[in-house]
Amino acid sequence: xxxxxxxxxxxxxTLSIDDFPRPGASIFGASLSRDLGGKGLNxxxxxxxxxxxxxxxxxxxxxxRGREIADRLAREPLTxxxxxxxxxxxxxxxxxxxxxxxxxxxTTREAASALxxxxxxxxxxxxxxxxxxxxxxxxxxxTTGALLREARARGMTTAMNPSPLQPYFAPLWPLVDLxxxxxxxxEALGGTGHLLAQGVQGVVLTLGAAxxxxxxxxxxxxxxAVPCTVRxxxxxxxxxxxxxxxxxxxxxxxxxxxxxxxxxRAAAHTVARPGTVAAFPTEAEFADILGRAGxxx
Ligand code: ATP
Numbered sequence: 001x002x003x004x005x006x007x008x009x010x011x012x013x014t015l016s017i018d019d020f021p022r023p024g025a026s027i028f029g030a031s032l033s034r035d036l037g038g039k040g041l042n043x044x045x046x047x048x049x050x051x052x053x054x055x056x057x058x059x060x061x062x063x064x065r066g067r068e069i070a071d072r073l074a075r076e077p078l079t080x081x082x083x084x085x086x087x088x089x090x091x092x093x094x095x096x097x098x099x100x101x102x103x104x105x106x107t108t109r110e111a112a113s114a115l116x117x118x119x120x121x122x123x124x125x126x127x128x129x130x131x132x133x134x135x136x137x138x139x140x141x142x143t144t145g146a147l148l149r150e151a152r153a154r155g156m157t158t159a160m161n162p163s164p165l166q167p168y169f170a171p172l173w174p175l176v177d178l179x180x181x182x183x184x185x186x187e188a189l190g191g192t193g194h195l196l197a198q199g200v201q202g203v204v205l206t207l208g209a210a211x212x213x214x215x216x217x218x219x220x221x222x223x224x225a226v227p228c229t230v231r232x233x234x235x236x237x238x239x240x241x242x243x244x245x246x247x248x249x250x251x252x253x254x255x256x257x258x259x260x261x262x263x264x265r266a267a268a269h270t271v272a273r274p275g276t277v278a279a280f281p282t283e284a285e286f287a288d289i290l291g292r293a294g295x296x297x
Pocket of ligand 1: 181182206207208209210211212225226227228230233234235236237238240263264265267268271
């Protein structure tokens with residue numbers, strides 16, 4: 001089984017600050033760091049590091065940031081399919097990281113929203129029945145819909161993380177098999193039951209330090225978070241989703257409690273370390289997480 005992650009690719013610049021500034025205030029930043037980011041890229045890198053074959057489809061501009069992303073991605077164990085668009089700036093995120101571990105993220109989406117339906121669907125070349133399509137909320141409505149319809153035609157399993165929330169998601173849920181949402185997103189979407197009623201087979205609700213729940217028509221399974229010292233929560237949800245999907249795919253089973261247990265372990269690594277992709281478990285750490293958590297308890 002292979003995963004096709006289609007989404008945004010960005011460079012993250014993280015400013016560490018004592019506390020969030022009030023409007024109009026000028027404050028000092030303690031440090032500035034740079035890392036790969038973008039929800040699509042985050043999910044693709046985490047998934048690839050688990051050992052699941054992964055194709056990452058995204059748009060970048062023909063600029064220095066785009067080249068840096070391509071160079072850094074070449075060091076990851078995935079197959080990048082980057083469309084280099086002219087006249088478009090590669091996406092970037094500015095992350096404000098407060099001392100208490102809370103963050104605020106501002107992301108551009110010029111390149112992600114310019115990826116056309118045709119270019120995106122081309123990125124699914126070779127996808128077979130049972131392969132995974134993984135999406136988030138940074139692409140245009142037309143491109144997201146085209147990808148979901150193409151995935152259905154190919155017999156793929158579709159997984160959606162509706163973040164950032166966009167109004168165009170509403171008619172797409174019947175094309176989604178698995179949804180990953182946090183509490184705010186679940187509430188804004190009318191509740192997890194509303195997603196199930198529209199044909200979503202499994203909803204994973206992430207609950208921050210309280211862990212996560214898998215909700216299906218049969219009932220609910222809760223998994224506790226792994227206690228850790230919070231350094232930087234950026235990308236925790238992306239790492240969680242990628243690990244849960246990969247854990248189930250690598251074992252050839254439907255999403256289950258074990259997949260969520262693996263995901264809470266991987267997300268705890270991410271939360272306990274600074275950075276985005278730099279904080280994700282390495283390939284060796286993923287082997288340990290997936291192996292160790294796979295032992296009978
Ligand atoms: P983000 O937008 O920051 O990537 P999210 O809102 O999508 O995150 P969360 O529910 O905050 O998702 O976190 C995802 C997972 O990360 C949780 O289910 C949990 O396993 C882990 N996690 C998050 N915060 C903590 C924490 N303080 N301690 C331990 N684990 C955590």
